[in-house]
Amino acid sequence: MKTLYKIIFFTFLFNSAFAQQEKYSRVKVWLTNKNITELASLGIDVTEGDHRPGVWFITEMSQSELNRLKQASFKTDVIVDDVKAFRIQQKPSPKRTAAFPCATSSAPDYPQPQNFTLGSMGGFFTYQEMLDMLDSMASKYPNLITVKQPINALTTNDGNQLLWVKISDNPNTNETEPEVLYSALHHAREPAGLSNLIYYMWYLLENYSTITEIQSLVDNTEMYFVPCVNPDGYQYNELTDPLGGGFWRKNRLDNLDGTFGVDPNRNYGYNWGFDDTGSSPFTGDETYRGTNPFSEVENQTMQDFCNAHEFKLAFNYHTFGNLLIYPWGYIPDFYTPDSALLVNYGSL
Numbered sequence: 001m002k003t004l005y006k007i008i009f010f011t012f013l014f015n016s017a018f019a020q021q022e023k024y025s026r027v028k029v030w031l032t033n034k035n036i037t038e039l040a041s042l043g044i045d046v047t048e049g050d051h052r053p054g055v056w057f058i059t060e061m062s063q064s065e066l067n068r069l070k071q072a073s074f075k076t077d078v079i080v081d082d083v084k085a086f087r088i089q090q091k092p093s094p095k096r097t098a099a100f101p102c103a104t105s106s107a108p109d110y111p112q113p114q115n116f117t118l119g120s121m122g123g124f125f126t127y128q129e130m131l132d133m134l135d136s137m138a139s140k141y142p143n144l145i146t147v148k149q150p151i152n153a154l155t156t157n158d159g160n161q162l163l164w165v166k167i168s169d170n171p172n173t174n175e176t177e178p179e180v181l182y183s184a185l186h187h188a189r190e191p192a193g194l195s196n197l198i199y200y201m202w203y204l205l206e207n208y209s210t211i212t213e214i215q216s217l218v219d220n221t222e223m224y225f226v227p228c229v230n231p232d233g234y235q236y237n238e239l240t241d242p243l244g245g246g247f248w249r250k251n252r253l254d255n256l257d258g259t260f261g262v263d264p265n266r267n268y269g270y271n272w273g274f275d276d277t278g279s280s281p282f283t284g285d286e287t288y289r290g291t292n293p294f295s296e297v298e299n300q301t302m303q304d305f306c307n308a309h310e311f312k313l314a315f316n317y318h319t320f321g322n323l324l325i326y327p328w329g330y331i332p333d334f335y336t337p338d339s340a341l342l343v344n345y346g347s348l
């Protein structure tokens with residue numbers, strides 16, 4: 001009887017896991033007679049995608065989101081009907097592993113780090129492959145990078161801890177150098193952010209002894225990395241879509257109403273829930289902000305990490321859009337005391 005119970009329970013989990021999976025399409029949403037704010041109010045993340053203001057916004061969305069747009073009289077064109085199938089079909093090619101050419105021809109062509117390889121999940125790393133990469137870095141370059149360690153004792157809904165490493169000269173010593181934070185995978189379905197970070201980390205480590213600019217950076221800053229802010233969501237995609245293309249975005253909190261997940265990128269405290277366009281109060285939405293600011297372990301942990309350091313600059317890697325987005329995000333007026341500096345960085 002006990003075994004039967006377990007089987008039924010497992011089957012339920014299995015079904016509920018796959019019941020979450022919808023077809024996702026890449027969609028062009030026309031904005032010629034609609035406002036993008038109205039699109040945001042429907043629970044769509046309008047910061048992630050390709051935006052031609054006043055003309056269109058291209059992003060990827062579920063069928064239920066697409067239906068919601070149609071009901072709100074948005075004109076839409078489906079560009080790729082089934083993005084997951086499209087991605088799986090796009091097997092990583094040797095050409096794609098050979099170089100990551102920059103978008104502009106004036107940018108230098110950075111040679112691929114020798115230790116950088118593609119992962120097994122449609123070219124992206126599984127969670128374990130990411131852990132192995134971090135271990136490999138620490139083993140090959142113990143004088144430049146720490147071993148991975150948890151930020152605090154908190155564990156996520158699925159029992160994970162958020163891990164960090166530091167790249168610097170004397171990485172195991174706390175020196176009085178400016179601190180910088182790099183993070184990826186707030187959103188579980190954006191594995192290219194992790195690949196970018198891993199690539200960059202190998203690039204720093206491998207070129208430290210030969211490129212003076214890299215040496216100067218590493219010697220004079222303390223670079224902290226949290227490569228996976230949302231380990232539950234990331235591993236959930238791995239479970240449902242081991243070949244890649246999993247579309248889960250949020251964490252895996254059971255909202256106890258048949259829906260799962262809070263958007264960790266909408267759960268930080270500053271002006272949390274400012275309005276219902278940048279984040280959603282509805283549990284099933286992709287931009288659901290949670291019940292309270294910092295209600296989520298992932299955000300509490302990042303808060304602990306920031307409180308324990310004095311980061312001069314923080315980069316959170318997302319996809320897609322080829323954009324460098326700087327604060328503020330919760331109001332259209334983006335000016336902050338640091339805006340001029342950030343604009344300058346963005347133009348370099």
Ligand SMILES: [Zn+2]
Pocket residue numbers: 048186187190265317318319
């Ligand atoms: Zn994102």
